[in-house]
Amino acid sequence: MEEKPLPAYTEKQQQIISAAERLFASKGFDGTSVREIAQEAGVNLAMISYYFGSKEKLLEAIFDERIIYFRTELESVINDPKIEPLKKVYQLLDKLVDRNFERSCFHRIMIREQIDSPNKNEFIQKMILESKKRTQELVKKIIHEGQEKGVFKKNIDISLMMMTLFGTINQMTTTQHFYQEINGLQHLTTEELQTRLKKKLRIHIKTLFKAILTNEN
Amino acid sequence: MEEKPLPAYTEKQQQIISAAERLFASKGFDGTSVREIAQEAGVNLAMISYYFGSKEKLLEAIFDERIIYFRTELESVINDPKIEPLKKVYQLLDKLVDRNFERSCFHRIMIREQIDSPNKNEFIQKMILESKKRTQELVKKIIHEGQEKGVFKKNIDISLMMMTLFGTINQMTTTQHFYQEINGLQHLTTEELQTRLKKKLRIHIKTLFKAILTNEN
DNA sequence: TTAATAATTAAACATTCGTTTAAATTTGCG
DNA sequence: CGCAAATTTAAACGAATGTTTAATTATTAA
Numbered sequence: 001m002e003e004k005p006l007p008a009y010t011e012k013q014q015q016i017i018s019a020a021e022r023l024f025a026s027k028g029f030d031g032t033s034v035r036e037i038a039q040e041a042g043v044n045l046a047m048i049s050y051y052f053g054s055k056e057k058l059l060e061a062i063f064d065e066r067i068i069y070f071r072t073e074l075e076s077v078i079n080d081p082k083i084e085p086l087k088k089v090y091q092l093l094d095k096l097v098d099r100n101f102e103r104s105c106f107h108r109i110m111i112r113e114q115i116d117s118p119n120k121n122e123f124i125q126k127m128i129l130e131s132k133k134r135t136q137e138l139v140k141k142i143i144h145e146g147q148e149k150g151v152f153k154k155n156i157d158i159s160l161m162m163m164t165l166f167g168t169i170n171q172m173t174t175t176q177h178f179y180q181e182i183n184g185l186q187h188l189t190t191e192e193l194q195t196r197l198k199k200k201l202r203i204h205i206k207t208l209f210k211a212i213l214t215n216e217n
Numbered sequence: 218m219e220e221k222p223l224p225a226y227t228e229k230q231q232q233i234i235s236a237a238e239r240l241f242a243s244k245g246f247d248g249t250s251v252r253e254i255a256q257e258a259g260v261n262l263a264m265i266s267y268y269f270g271s272k273e274k275l276l277e278a279i280f281d282e283r284i285i286y287f288r289t290e291l292e293s294v295i296n297d298p299k300i301e302p303l304k305k306v307y308q309l310l311d312k313l314v315d316r317n318f319e320r321s322c323f324h325r326i327m328i329r330e331q332i333d334s335p336n337k338n339e340f341i342q343k344m345i346l347e348s349k350k351r352t353q354e355l356v357k358k359i360i361h362e363g364q365e366k367g368v369f370k371k372n373i374d375i376s377l378m379m380m381t382l383f384g385t386i387n388q389m390t391t392t393q394h395f396y397q398e399i400n401g402l403q404h405l406t407t408e409e410l411q412t413r414l415k416k417k418l419r420i421h422i423k424t425l426f427k428a429i430l431t432n433e434n
Numbered sequence: 435t436t437a438a439t440a441a442t443t444a445a446a447c448a449t450t451c452g453t454t455t456a457a458a459t460t461t462g463c464g
Numbered sequence: 465c466g467c468a469a470a471t472t473t474a475a476a477c478g479a480a481t482g483t484t485t486a487a488t489t490a491t492t493a494a
Contacts (some may be wrong), residue, residue, distance in 0.1 A: 012471095026334035030247035034452060044473055049453055108332055115325055115391045117243040132395055159400055160421040163392070164385045171384030174332045178349055183376055204377040211428035229441090251482060261443055266483055273482095 009065065013051050016041045021062050025105035028112060029059055056121065059109075063127050066106045070131055073099065074138060085146030089213065092142065093165075093205050100169050101198050111170050136162055143213070152213045161212060165205070172201050226282065230268050233258045238279055242322035245329060246276055273338065276326075280344050283323045287348055290316065291355060302363030306430065309359065310382075310422050317386050318415050328387050353379055360430070369430045378429060382422070389418050 009017065019041035023032040034055050038045040052058040077083075077091045100107050113124050139158060146152035172179075180186060180193055188196070226234065236258035240249040251272050255262040269275040294300075294308045317324050330341050356375060363369035389396070397403060397410055405413070 027337070028245060028247055028329075028333065030245055031333075031337075033450075035450090044471095045452095046454080046474090047472070050471080055452065111391070112245075112329065112332055114395070115329055116245065116248075118394050120244070120248075129395055129398055132392075133399055136399060157417070157421065159396060160417060163388045163396075163418075164381060164421075164425060167384030167386070167388030168381045169384070170388060171380045174328070175349075175380070177335050178331070178346055179376060179380075181346055182350055182353060200374070200377060201380075204374065204381075208381060208425075208429065212425065250480075252480090261441095262482095263444085263484080264442070267441080271482075 009061070012043065012047070013061075014065075016043060016048060016051065016058070017062055017065055019043075020058055021066075021105045021109065024059065024062070024112075025108040029055075029109075059121070060123055062106065062109065063124055066103060067127055067131055069103065070099070071134065074135065078138060078142060085142060085149060085151050086210065086214065088142050089146070089209055090206055092139070093209065094202055096165070096169060097198060097202050097205065100173055101194060104173055107170070107173055111174060132162075146213065153215060156213065161209075164208070164212075168205060168208070169201070172197060226278070229260065229264070230278075231282075233260060233265060233268065233275070234279055234282055236260075237275055238283075238322045238326065241276065241279070241329075242325040246272075246326075276338070277340055279323065279326065280341055283320060284344055284348055286320065287316070288351065291352065295355060295359060302359060302366060302368050303427065303431065305359050306363070306426055307423055309356070310426060311419055313382070313386060314415060314419050314422065317390055318411060321390055324387070324390055328391060349379075363430065370432060373430065378426075381425070381429075385422060385425070386418070389414060 016037065020032070020037045023036055023040055034048055035045055037055075037058075038048060048055070048058060052061055074092065074095055077095065078088060080088075083091070110128060113121065114128060118125055136158060139162065143152060143156055143158060143161075147154060147156075176193065176197055179197070180188065185193060185196075233254065237249070237254045240253055240257055251265055252262055254272075254275075255265060265272070265275060269278055291309065291312055294312065295305060297305075300308070327345060330338065331345060335342055353375060356379065360369060360373055360375060360378075364371060364373075393410065393414055396414070397405065402410060402413075
Protein backbone atom coordinates (compact mmCIF):
# COMPACT_ATOMS: atom_id res chain seq x y z
CA MET A 1 0.00 0.00 0.00
CA GLU A 2 2.74 2.46 -0.98
CA GLU A 3 1.86 6.09 -0.75
CA LYS A 4 3.81 8.51 -2.86
CA PRO A 5 5.42 11.24 -0.73
CA LEU A 6 2.71 13.59 -1.95
CA PRO A 7 3.86 15.71 -4.88
CA ALA A 8 2.31 18.79 -3.26
CA TYR A 9 2.54 20.63 -6.57
CA THR A 10 0.82 19.62 -9.82
CA GLU A 11 2.73 19.36 -13.05
CA LYS A 12 1.58 22.79 -14.13
CA GLN A 13 2.61 24.32 -10.84
CA GLN A 14 6.03 22.72 -11.19
CA GLN A 15 6.30 24.22 -14.67
CA ILE A 16 5.77 27.62 -13.15
CA ILE A 17 8.17 26.94 -10.32
CA SER A 18 10.99 25.86 -12.56
CA ALA A 19 10.40 28.68 -15.03
CA ALA A 20 10.48 31.20 -12.22
CA GLU A 21 13.53 29.50 -10.77
CA ARG A 22 15.44 29.90 -14.02
CA LEU A 23 14.46 33.55 -14.41
CA PHE A 24 15.04 34.55 -10.79
CA ALA A 25 18.45 32.92 -11.00
CA SER A 26 19.59 34.88 -14.01
CA LYS A 27 17.76 38.20 -13.59
CA GLY A 28 16.93 38.34 -9.91
CA PHE A 29 13.56 38.43 -8.19
CA ASP A 30 12.90 42.12 -8.76
CA GLY A 31 14.38 41.95 -12.24
CA THR A 32 11.85 39.35 -13.32
CA SER A 33 8.22 40.20 -14.09
CA VAL A 34 5.31 37.91 -13.49
CA ARG A 35 4.52 38.19 -17.19
CA GLU A 36 7.94 36.86 -18.10
CA ILE A 37 7.46 33.92 -15.79
CA ALA A 38 4.07 33.17 -17.31
CA GLN A 39 5.51 33.26 -20.81
CA GLU A 40 8.53 31.11 -19.90
CA ALA A 41 6.22 28.59 -18.29
CA GLY A 42 3.78 28.70 -21.19
CA VAL A 43 0.96 29.62 -18.90
CA ASN A 44 -1.55 32.41 -18.56
CA LEU A 45 -0.50 35.36 -16.45
CA ALA A 46 -3.30 34.97 -13.94
CA MET A 47 -2.39 31.37 -13.16
CA ILE A 48 0.50 32.50 -11.00
CA SER A 49 -1.69 34.42 -8.61
CA TYR A 50 -4.26 31.67 -8.88
CA TYR A 51 -1.88 28.94 -7.78
CA PHE A 52 0.60 30.75 -5.58
CA GLY A 53 -1.20 33.88 -4.43
CA SER A 54 1.55 36.29 -5.34
CA LYS A 55 5.00 36.63 -6.83
CA GLU A 56 6.49 36.71 -3.35
CA LYS A 57 4.66 33.53 -2.37
CA LEU A 58 5.90 31.91 -5.56
CA LEU A 59 9.47 32.59 -4.45
CA GLU A 60 8.67 31.06 -1.10
CA ALA A 61 7.18 28.03 -2.86
CA ILE A 62 10.46 27.62 -4.73
CA PHE A 63 12.30 27.54 -1.43
CA ASP A 64 9.73 25.21 0.03
CA GLU A 65 10.13 22.84 -2.89
CA ARG A 66 13.90 22.92 -3.20
CA ILE A 67 15.28 23.26 0.29
CA ILE A 68 13.82 19.93 1.32
CA TYR A 69 16.17 18.35 -1.20
CA PHE A 70 18.87 19.82 1.03
CA ARG A 71 18.04 18.32 4.35
CA THR A 72 17.53 14.62 3.69
CA GLU A 73 20.32 14.12 1.24
CA LEU A 74 23.34 15.05 3.33
CA GLU A 75 22.62 13.35 6.60
CA SER A 76 22.72 9.81 5.17
CA VAL A 77 26.47 9.43 4.81
CA ILE A 78 27.50 10.68 8.13
CA ASN A 79 26.33 8.06 10.55
CA ASP A 80 28.48 5.17 9.37
CA PRO A 81 31.12 4.76 12.11
CA LYS A 82 33.33 2.55 9.97
CA ILE A 83 34.24 5.24 7.46
CA GLU A 84 37.25 7.25 8.54
CA PRO A 85 36.71 10.96 9.21
CA LEU A 86 38.63 12.34 6.25
CA LYS A 87 36.71 10.07 3.88
CA LYS A 88 33.50 11.28 5.43
CA VAL A 89 34.53 14.85 4.81
CA TYR A 90 35.37 13.98 1.23
CA GLN A 91 31.97 12.39 0.73
CA LEU A 92 30.26 15.41 2.20
CA LEU A 93 32.25 17.76 -0.01
CA ASP A 94 31.38 15.77 -3.12
CA LYS A 95 27.73 15.86 -2.22
CA LEU A 96 27.83 19.59 -1.67
CA VAL A 97 29.55 20.22 -4.98
CA ASP A 98 27.19 17.92 -6.87
CA ARG A 99 24.14 19.46 -5.28
CA ASN A 100 25.37 22.88 -6.23
CA PHE A 101 25.85 22.05 -9.88
CA GLU A 102 22.62 20.07 -10.12
CA ARG A 103 20.54 22.81 -8.58
CA SER A 104 22.60 25.76 -9.76
CA CYS A 105 19.59 27.97 -10.44
CA PHE A 106 18.22 27.59 -6.98
CA HIS A 107 21.64 28.18 -5.51
CA ARG A 108 22.03 31.42 -7.34
CA ILE A 109 18.67 32.51 -5.97
CA MET A 110 19.77 31.57 -2.48
CA ILE A 111 22.97 33.53 -2.85
CA ARG A 112 21.01 36.57 -3.92
CA GLU A 113 18.65 36.29 -0.99
CA GLN A 114 21.59 36.16 1.37
CA ILE A 115 22.90 39.47 0.09
CA ASP A 116 19.57 41.18 0.68
CA SER A 117 19.05 43.04 3.91
CA PRO A 118 17.65 40.62 6.53
CA ASN A 119 14.22 42.24 6.54
CA LYS A 120 13.61 41.74 2.81
CA ASN A 121 11.84 38.42 3.11
CA GLU A 122 12.03 37.15 6.65
CA PHE A 123 10.40 33.83 5.86
CA ILE A 124 13.12 32.94 3.40
CA GLN A 125 15.89 34.27 5.61
CA LYS A 126 14.63 31.97 8.35
CA MET A 127 14.71 29.00 5.99
CA ILE A 128 18.26 29.75 4.95
CA LEU A 129 19.34 30.22 8.55
CA GLU A 130 17.79 26.89 9.53
CA SER A 131 19.54 25.15 6.67
CA LYS A 132 22.85 26.71 7.58
CA LYS A 133 22.51 25.72 11.22
CA ARG A 134 21.68 22.17 10.24
CA THR A 135 24.63 21.83 7.90
CA GLN A 136 26.97 23.40 10.41
CA GLU A 137 25.89 20.92 13.09
CA LEU A 138 26.53 18.10 10.68
CA VAL A 139 30.00 19.35 9.81
CA LYS A 140 30.77 19.97 13.46
CA LYS A 141 29.90 16.38 14.27
CA ILE A 142 32.24 14.98 11.64
CA ILE A 143 35.06 17.30 12.59
CA HIS A 144 34.78 16.48 16.28
CA GLU A 145 34.80 12.80 15.49
CA GLY A 146 37.99 13.31 13.53
CA GLN A 147 39.51 15.32 16.33
CA GLU A 148 38.71 12.66 18.91
CA LYS A 149 40.31 10.04 16.73
CA GLY A 150 43.37 12.29 16.53
CA VAL A 151 43.16 12.60 12.76
CA PHE A 152 42.18 16.27 12.62
CA LYS A 153 43.81 19.30 14.15
CA LYS A 154 42.43 20.89 17.30
CA ASN A 155 41.31 24.52 17.26
CA ILE A 156 39.36 24.48 14.03
CA ASP A 157 36.98 27.41 13.66
CA ILE A 158 34.07 25.69 12.01
CA SER A 159 32.16 28.85 11.13
CA LEU A 160 35.14 30.22 9.25
CA MET A 161 35.74 26.86 7.65
CA MET A 162 32.16 26.94 6.38
CA MET A 163 32.76 30.43 5.00
CA THR A 164 35.60 29.06 2.93
CA LEU A 165 33.66 25.97 1.94
CA PHE A 166 30.48 27.64 0.74
CA GLY A 167 32.36 30.73 -0.30
CA THR A 168 34.47 28.73 -2.73
CA ILE A 169 31.52 26.79 -4.10
CA ASN A 170 29.34 29.87 -4.43
CA GLN A 171 32.10 31.84 -6.04
CA MET A 172 32.48 29.09 -8.62
CA THR A 173 28.74 29.13 -9.24
CA THR A 174 28.48 32.87 -9.66
CA THR A 175 31.64 33.60 -11.59
CA GLN A 176 32.02 30.71 -13.98
CA HIS A 177 31.67 32.87 -17.06
CA PHE A 178 34.47 35.08 -15.76
CA TYR A 179 36.55 31.97 -15.15
CA GLN A 180 35.82 30.86 -18.69
CA GLU A 181 36.88 34.21 -20.11
CA ILE A 182 40.04 34.60 -18.05
CA ASN A 183 41.26 31.10 -18.79
CA GLY A 184 40.54 31.28 -22.51
CA LEU A 185 37.91 28.56 -22.49
CA GLN A 186 35.38 30.30 -24.70
CA HIS A 187 35.37 27.35 -27.10
CA LEU A 188 33.74 25.09 -24.51
CA THR A 189 29.99 24.63 -24.37
CA THR A 190 28.26 25.38 -21.11
CA GLU A 191 28.02 21.68 -20.33
CA GLU A 192 31.66 21.01 -21.12
CA LEU A 193 32.65 23.92 -18.93
CA GLN A 194 30.46 22.73 -16.08
CA THR A 195 31.83 19.20 -16.24
CA ARG A 196 35.36 20.52 -16.12
CA LEU A 197 34.62 22.95 -13.31
CA LYS A 198 32.88 20.33 -11.24
CA LYS A 199 35.82 17.98 -11.54
CA LYS A 200 38.32 20.69 -10.68
CA LEU A 201 36.27 22.00 -7.80
CA ARG A 202 35.89 18.54 -6.27
CA ILE A 203 39.65 18.08 -6.22
CA HIS A 204 40.41 21.62 -5.14
CA ILE A 205 38.11 21.57 -2.17
CA LYS A 206 39.36 18.22 -1.00
CA THR A 207 42.96 19.36 -1.18
CA LEU A 208 41.96 22.50 0.64
CA PHE A 209 40.22 20.72 3.47
CA LYS A 210 42.88 18.13 3.86
CA ALA A 211 45.28 21.02 4.40
CA ILE A 212 42.94 22.76 6.82
CA LEU A 213 41.99 19.71 8.83
CA THR A 214 45.08 17.52 8.98
CA ASN A 215 48.80 17.90 9.43
CA GLU A 216 49.80 15.72 6.51
CA ASN A 217 51.09 16.94 3.20
CA MET B 218 51.32 74.30 -9.97
CA GLU B 219 49.59 71.31 -8.41
CA GLU B 220 46.45 70.13 -10.11
CA LYS B 221 44.01 68.12 -8.07
CA PRO B 222 43.26 64.76 -9.71
CA LEU B 223 39.96 66.20 -10.84
CA PRO B 224 37.06 65.18 -8.60
CA ALA B 225 34.94 64.37 -11.65
CA TYR B 226 31.81 64.43 -9.50
CA THR B 227 30.50 67.40 -7.52
CA GLU B 228 29.57 67.07 -3.89
CA LYS B 229 25.90 66.70 -4.75
CA GLN B 230 26.63 64.03 -7.31
CA GLN B 231 28.66 62.15 -4.74
CA GLN B 232 25.73 62.37 -2.35
CA ILE B 233 23.59 60.68 -4.94
CA ILE B 234 26.24 58.09 -5.69
CA SER B 235 26.71 57.08 -2.09
CA ALA B 236 22.98 57.04 -1.39
CA ALA B 237 22.41 54.81 -4.41
CA GLU B 238 25.34 52.66 -3.39
CA ARG B 239 23.84 52.03 0.02
CA LEU B 240 20.41 51.22 -1.38
CA PHE B 241 21.62 49.05 -4.25
CA ALA B 242 23.74 47.12 -1.77
CA SER B 243 20.88 46.27 0.55
CA LYS B 244 17.92 46.03 -1.85
CA GLY B 245 19.49 45.38 -5.21
CA PHE B 246 19.42 47.52 -8.34
CA ASP B 247 15.96 46.47 -9.47
CA GLY B 248 14.67 46.53 -5.91
CA THR B 249 15.55 50.19 -5.51
CA SER B 250 13.50 52.97 -7.08
CA VAL B 251 14.89 56.25 -8.31
CA ARG B 252 12.55 58.00 -5.90
CA GLU B 253 14.07 56.16 -2.97
CA ILE B 254 17.53 57.18 -4.07
CA ALA B 255 16.47 60.79 -4.38
CA GLN B 256 14.98 60.77 -0.91
CA GLU B 257 17.98 59.02 0.66
CA ALA B 258 20.26 61.57 -0.99
CA GLY B 259 18.02 64.49 0.00
CA VAL B 260 17.73 65.57 -3.59
CA ASN B 261 14.97 66.17 -6.08
CA LEU B 262 13.93 63.19 -8.17
CA ALA B 263 14.81 64.81 -11.47
CA MET B 264 18.38 65.52 -10.42
CA ILE B 265 19.33 61.91 -10.98
CA SER B 266 18.42 61.94 -14.64
CA TYR B 267 19.84 65.44 -14.87
CA TYR B 268 23.24 64.45 -13.59
CA PHE B 269 23.58 60.82 -14.63
CA GLY B 270 21.14 60.37 -17.50
CA SER B 271 19.45 57.30 -16.15
CA LYS B 272 19.31 54.85 -13.29
CA GLU B 273 21.44 52.43 -15.27
CA LYS B 274 24.05 55.10 -15.94
CA LEU B 275 24.05 55.94 -12.25
CA LEU B 276 25.03 52.36 -11.50
CA GLU B 277 27.79 52.61 -14.05
CA ALA B 278 28.93 55.85 -12.44
CA ILE B 279 29.18 54.03 -9.12
CA PHE B 280 31.44 51.46 -10.72
CA ASP B 281 33.42 54.17 -12.45
CA GLU B 282 33.93 55.97 -9.17
CA ARG B 283 34.72 52.98 -6.97
CA ILE B 284 36.61 50.53 -9.12
CA ILE B 285 39.47 52.95 -9.57
CA TYR B 286 40.07 52.67 -5.86
CA PHE B 287 40.74 49.02 -6.68
CA ARG B 288 43.47 49.33 -9.23
CA THR B 289 45.97 51.73 -7.72
CA GLU B 290 45.86 50.50 -4.18
CA LEU B 291 46.98 46.92 -4.56
CA GLU B 292 49.87 47.23 -6.94
CA SER B 293 52.02 49.31 -4.61
CA VAL B 294 53.15 46.59 -2.24
CA ILE B 295 54.16 44.06 -4.74
CA ASN B 296 57.22 45.47 -6.38
CA ASP B 297 59.53 45.51 -3.38
CA PRO B 298 61.99 42.65 -4.02
CA LYS B 299 63.26 42.64 -0.43
CA ILE B 300 60.00 41.46 1.10
CA GLU B 301 59.73 37.69 1.16
CA PRO B 302 56.94 36.10 -0.89
CA LEU B 303 54.80 34.86 1.99
CA LYS B 304 54.89 38.29 3.61
CA LYS B 305 53.85 39.81 0.32
CA VAL B 306 50.91 37.45 0.15
CA TYR B 307 49.98 38.38 3.70
CA GLN B 308 50.11 42.07 2.87
CA LEU B 309 47.96 41.51 -0.18
CA LEU B 310 45.43 39.50 1.81
CA ASP B 311 45.21 42.20 4.48
CA LYS B 312 44.63 44.83 1.83
CA LEU B 313 41.91 42.77 0.22
CA VAL B 314 40.14 42.17 3.50
CA ASP B 315 40.40 45.82 4.52
CA ARG B 316 39.15 47.00 1.18
CA ASN B 317 36.21 44.69 1.42
CA PHE B 318 35.13 45.93 4.82
CA GLU B 319 35.75 49.57 3.99
CA ARG B 320 33.77 49.42 0.77
CA SER B 321 31.31 46.75 1.79
CA CYS B 322 28.35 48.35 0.02
CA PHE B 323 30.10 48.48 -3.29
CA HIS B 324 31.29 44.94 -2.85
CA ARG B 325 27.81 43.69 -2.30
CA ILE B 326 26.74 45.44 -5.47
CA MET B 327 29.62 43.81 -7.33
CA ILE B 328 28.68 40.41 -6.03
CA ARG B 329 25.11 40.90 -7.22
CA GLU B 330 26.25 41.97 -10.66
CA GLN B 331 28.36 38.85 -10.95
CA ILE B 332 25.36 36.62 -10.35
CA ASP B 333 23.40 38.31 -13.10
CA SER B 334 23.42 36.76 -16.55
CA PRO B 335 26.37 38.20 -18.52
CA ASN B 336 24.15 40.19 -20.86
CA LYS B 337 22.46 42.16 -18.07
CA ASN B 338 24.83 45.11 -18.14
CA GLU B 339 27.75 44.37 -20.40
CA PHE B 340 29.62 47.54 -19.54
CA ILE B 341 29.78 46.60 -15.89
CA GLN B 342 30.57 42.97 -16.62
CA LYS B 343 33.54 44.18 -18.68
CA MET B 344 34.76 46.32 -15.79
CA ILE B 345 34.54 43.44 -13.37
CA LEU B 346 36.32 41.13 -15.79
CA GLU B 347 39.11 43.66 -16.27
CA SER B 348 39.50 44.05 -12.52
CA LYS B 349 39.60 40.30 -12.04
CA LYS B 350 42.21 39.85 -14.74
CA ARG B 351 44.36 42.54 -13.22
CA THR B 352 44.20 41.10 -9.73
CA GLN B 353 44.86 37.61 -11.02
CA GLU B 354 47.98 38.79 -12.86
CA LEU B 355 49.19 40.43 -9.69
CA VAL B 356 48.64 37.32 -7.63
CA LYS B 357 50.24 35.18 -10.30
CA LYS B 358 53.35 37.34 -10.19
CA ILE B 359 53.74 36.98 -6.44
CA ILE B 360 53.11 33.26 -6.50
CA HIS B 361 55.60 32.66 -9.28
CA GLU B 362 58.20 34.67 -7.42
CA GLY B 363 57.62 32.50 -4.39
CA GLN B 364 57.83 29.36 -6.48
CA GLU B 365 61.12 30.41 -8.04
CA LYS B 366 62.54 31.11 -4.62
CA GLY B 367 61.42 27.61 -3.62
CA VAL B 368 59.16 28.89 -0.86
CA PHE B 369 55.85 27.97 -2.49
CA LYS B 370 54.61 24.67 -3.85
CA LYS B 371 54.62 23.98 -7.57
CA ASN B 372 51.34 23.19 -9.32
CA ILE B 373 49.18 25.84 -7.79
CA ASP B 374 45.96 26.48 -9.69
CA ILE B 375 45.74 30.22 -9.35
CA SER B 376 42.21 30.54 -10.69
CA LEU B 377 40.91 28.09 -8.11
CA MET B 378 42.96 29.75 -5.43
CA MET B 379 41.27 33.04 -6.31
CA MET B 380 37.91 31.33 -6.08
CA THR B 381 38.69 30.39 -2.51
CA LEU B 382 40.16 33.77 -1.71
CA PHE B 383 37.34 35.94 -2.99
CA GLY B 384 34.78 33.29 -2.21
CA THR B 385 35.70 33.34 1.45
CA ILE B 386 35.79 37.12 1.64
CA ASN B 387 32.53 37.53 -0.25
CA GLN B 388 30.83 34.87 1.80
CA MET B 389 31.81 36.75 4.92
CA THR B 390 30.46 39.97 3.46
CA THR B 391 27.15 38.51 2.42
CA THR B 392 26.38 36.24 5.33
CA GLN B 393 27.59 38.11 8.37
CA HIS B 394 24.14 38.37 9.90
CA PHE B 395 23.78 34.61 9.59
CA TYR B 396 27.18 34.23 11.22
CA GLN B 397 26.04 36.54 14.00
CA GLU B 398 22.87 34.54 14.54
CA ILE B 399 24.47 31.10 14.44
CA ASN B 400 27.26 32.04 16.82
CA GLY B 401 24.97 33.77 19.31
CA LEU B 402 26.49 37.21 18.85
CA GLN B 403 23.25 39.17 18.68
CA HIS B 404 24.39 41.37 21.56
CA LEU B 405 27.13 42.92 19.44
CA THR B 406 26.58 46.14 17.53
CA THR B 407 27.20 46.11 13.80
CA GLU B 408 30.54 47.82 14.30
CA GLU B 409 31.65 45.44 17.03
CA LEU B 410 30.70 42.51 14.84
CA GLN B 411 32.56 43.91 11.87
CA THR B 412 35.70 44.54 13.88
CA ARG B 413 35.64 41.02 15.19
CA LEU B 414 34.94 39.52 11.78
CA LYS B 415 37.67 41.50 10.12
CA LYS B 416 40.21 40.34 12.67
CA LYS B 417 39.12 36.71 12.39
CA LEU B 418 39.01 36.80 8.63
CA ARG B 419 42.52 38.27 8.37
CA ILE B 420 43.92 35.42 10.44
CA HIS B 421 41.82 32.74 8.81
CA ILE B 422 42.79 33.64 5.29
CA LYS B 423 46.46 33.85 6.13
CA THR B 424 46.40 30.43 7.76
CA LEU B 425 44.51 29.14 4.77
CA PHE B 426 46.95 30.46 2.23
CA LYS B 427 49.98 29.42 4.16
CA ALA B 428 48.56 25.91 4.02
CA ILE B 429 47.77 26.17 0.32
CA LEU B 430 51.03 27.73 -0.74
CA THR B 431 53.71 26.22 1.47
CA ASN B 432 54.64 22.87 2.93
CA GLU B 433 55.19 24.09 6.47
CA ASN B 434 52.82 23.56 9.34
C1' DT C 435 23.51 95.20 -13.19
C1' DT C 436 22.36 92.17 -16.51
C1' DA C 437 22.18 88.51 -19.49
C1' DA C 438 23.33 83.67 -19.99
C1' DT C 439 23.99 79.41 -17.97
C1' DA C 440 23.26 76.02 -14.48
C1' DA C 441 20.61 73.95 -10.93
C1' DT C 442 16.30 72.82 -8.92
C1' DT C 443 11.55 72.06 -8.70
C1' DA C 444 6.68 70.11 -9.11
C1' DA C 445 4.04 68.10 -12.35
C1' DA C 446 3.10 65.15 -15.97
C1' DC C 447 4.53 61.47 -19.14
C1' DA C 448 3.93 56.86 -21.00
C1' DT C 449 4.98 52.12 -19.45
C1' DT C 450 5.18 48.50 -16.78
C1' DC C 451 4.22 46.40 -12.64
C1' DG C 452 1.59 42.78 -9.59
C1' DT C 453 -2.95 41.59 -8.90
C1' DT C 454 -8.00 41.03 -9.60
C1' DT C 455 -12.15 40.31 -12.10
C1' DA C 456 -15.65 38.18 -14.46
C1' DA C 457 -16.64 35.42 -18.13
C1' DA C 458 -15.51 31.13 -20.64
C1' DT C 459 -13.89 26.57 -20.70
C1' DT C 460 -12.60 22.16 -18.90
C1' DT C 461 -12.84 18.66 -15.62
C1' DG C 462 -14.69 15.37 -12.28
C1' DC C 463 -18.55 12.92 -10.65
C1' DG C 464 -23.51 11.51 -9.53
C1' DC D 465 -26.08 13.32 -19.51
C1' DG D 466 -25.96 17.50 -16.25
C1' DC D 467 -24.33 20.10 -12.77
C1' DA D 468 -20.77 21.84 -9.71
C1' DA D 469 -16.12 22.75 -8.99
C1' DA D 470 -11.75 23.74 -10.83
C1' DT D 471 -9.17 25.72 -14.42
C1' DT D 472 -8.07 29.02 -17.94
C1' DT D 473 -8.63 33.17 -20.29
C1' DA D 474 -8.53 38.22 -21.85
C1' DA D 475 -9.25 42.39 -19.99
C1' DA D 476 -8.92 45.75 -16.69
C1' DC D 477 -7.31 47.64 -12.21
C1' DG D 478 -4.70 51.10 -9.63
C1' DA D 479 -0.21 51.84 -8.14
C1' DA D 480 4.53 52.42 -9.04
C1' DT D 481 8.09 52.66 -12.30
C1' DG D 482 11.94 55.55 -14.97
C1' DT D 483 12.09 59.61 -17.48
C1' DT D 484 10.91 64.20 -19.36
C1' DT D 485 9.01 68.71 -19.35
C1' DA D 486 8.53 73.39 -18.60
C1' DA D 487 8.70 76.78 -15.28
C1' DT D 488 11.42 78.74 -11.49
C1' DT D 489 15.40 79.87 -8.82
C1' DA D 490 20.49 80.33 -8.18
C1' DT D 491 24.88 81.06 -9.99
C1' DT D 492 28.24 82.88 -12.95
C1' DA D 493 30.69 86.13 -15.61
C1' DA D 494 30.97 90.27 -18.45
